[in-house]
Amino acid sequence: GPGQWGTITDLNSASIGIEIDNDGSSPFPDAQIDSLIVLLDDLCTRLRIPRTAIVGHQDFAPTRKPDPGALFPWKRLAEAGLGRWPDRTDETPPANFDPWIALRLIGYPLEDRAATVRAFRNHYRGDGATALDATDRSILYALTRDAWTP
Secondary structure, three states, X not given: OOOOEOOEOOHHHHOOOOOOOOOOOOOOOHHHHHHHHHHHHXXXXXXXXXXXXXXXXXXXXXXXXXXXXXXXXXXXXXXXXXXXXXXXXXXXXXXXXXXXXXXXXXXOOXXXXXXXXXXXXXXXXXXXXXXXXXXXXXXXXXXXXXXXXX
């Protein structure tokens, strides 16, 4: 279906979709995430997929996909070297920092900003809010710091 991540608009020909059985309101079982980490590690190794390229349906299709949802353990995947996670969130972004440009640099589509923020917040904060706040700005800065420092 339609979606976009960065400059990639034909995601069906440039990605691998992995469906995880979960109702969206229950925690993901440890055994399920352990298996997912093994699978992702194997796919990244064999197919030379960048480990930072691991994203969810909601990330690239925020207006039509709710999965994997707010309870998905993205930080746990990042601790296994998969996906992206901020190394720190206590830095104040510089005056020229634009959170919308940061979202776009990460890969998020911006056509529906509330849906994009909900996807971002589910991924990095697990709450599905639709407005950016100071914590989001710090997370976004940590994820894109190299683009903002001279």
